[in-house]
Amino acid sequence: MSTLTRNSRTKGGPRLHGVACVLAVAVLTACASRMDGAPVVDRSGGAGGTGDLATQQATGPAPAGFYRVKPGDTLYRIALENGQNYRDIAGWNNLTNPNAIEVGQLLRVAPPGAAGAPGGVTTTPLASSGVQSAPLGAAPAYVPPPPVGATGSTPPPLASNPPDAGAAVANSAPMGTGPVTLSWPARGPILARFDGGKNKGVDIGGTAGEPVLAAGEGRVLYAGSGLRGYGNLIIIKHNDTLLTAYAHNQTLLVKEGDAVTRGQKIAEMGSSGTDRVKLHFEVRKQTKPVDPLSYLPPQ
Structure with a gap:
């Protein structure tokens, strides 16, 4: 083997091997980036799959006895539209603040156990912080001041101002x-x-x-x-x-x-x-x- 051929293999081999290693690392990095950044959503709907559950919970139709909060809603208006007392709806949904409802939230608007009100659906608030963040860019629900009673005074939040026993009965x-x-x-x-x-x-x-x-x-x-x-x-x-x-x-x-x-x-x-x-x-x-x-x- 000539000296030129031997030098070429000696000098060129490592360079080509180094370039190949760099390319391999780049390809693996790109693949890993794609795998980590892509959302994992089961849209099959087949056996063992639930589909896009988050989307269903935020946008799906409300079951009988429940109501899906829309932009501009208040708990008071929802109560009027469903013929209920807003305090009852707050209690059924574990809401300590009647103003803290969110667009897309599913609320129970019929008494638990009533006809047309299934008991297997959770109705806890979407966010425990009380901040009204509307999903998918929707406008936040309007937050009214607490209701004013017959005396004209503004009552404290619901949690510290429950209805008296007579009113509850x-x-x-x-x-x-x-x-x-x-x-x-x-x-x-x-x-x-x-x-x-x-x-x-x-x-x-x-x-x-x-x-x-x-x-x-x-x-x-x-x-x-x-x-x-x-x-x-x-x-x-x-x-x-x-x-x-x-x-x-x-x-x-x-x-x-x-x-x-x-x-x-x-x-x-x-x-x-x-x-x-x-x-x-x-x-x-x-x-x-x-x-x-x-x-x-x-x-």
Whole structure:
């Protein structure tokens, strides 16, 4: 073998081997980077696979007896839409702060064990910190101030201000399902009628301080100002399917859990949460708004 050939093998061999080692390391590093950075998601849906469980929990349809929080929701509004007391919903979902709900959160809105309310779904808050971080870039849920009671004072958070024993017993008492006879909650001109969309009730005109009357016998489900756009609000539950709401009051004269009779003065008319003095009156059957005029006698 010539000296030139031997030198070429001696000098070129290590260089080529070094380049090959560098390339091999680079390839392995790239492969490892891809493997570590790629999300591991089982989308098969077959036996033994759960699919994208996080996506299902955040965006899937809510089971019967549950509600998926949407942007702009508050616990008070969710309670109104489902014919429940917001304190009950907070208790069923282990919420110590009624303002700490998150977009995408699954909330129980029917009593545990009730028909249509399966017990195997967890309803604990998505984040224990109380910070409202909306998933997938969604807007955070609106956080209202704590509700204002009939005296005008702002109560402390729910955890340190539980309802009194009498109210708890009153709210848990079963109600009938028989027909309910309603009467006008106030006398005055009809300013706006029910349309099922923008206006979910009727607006009745009047002057500040005029009496607002309970349209029927029942129990006060809510009294406060936690629902944006309703001002000082009273909600009365008449039976398992029917409730009435009285908004924009100047003064509230009843509190949660109070039993009321038809024609009882429950508030004074005002303009809270609106631009003029009026009573906004709603009737909800099985949580859905219905035309109050179909339940009221002719004026």
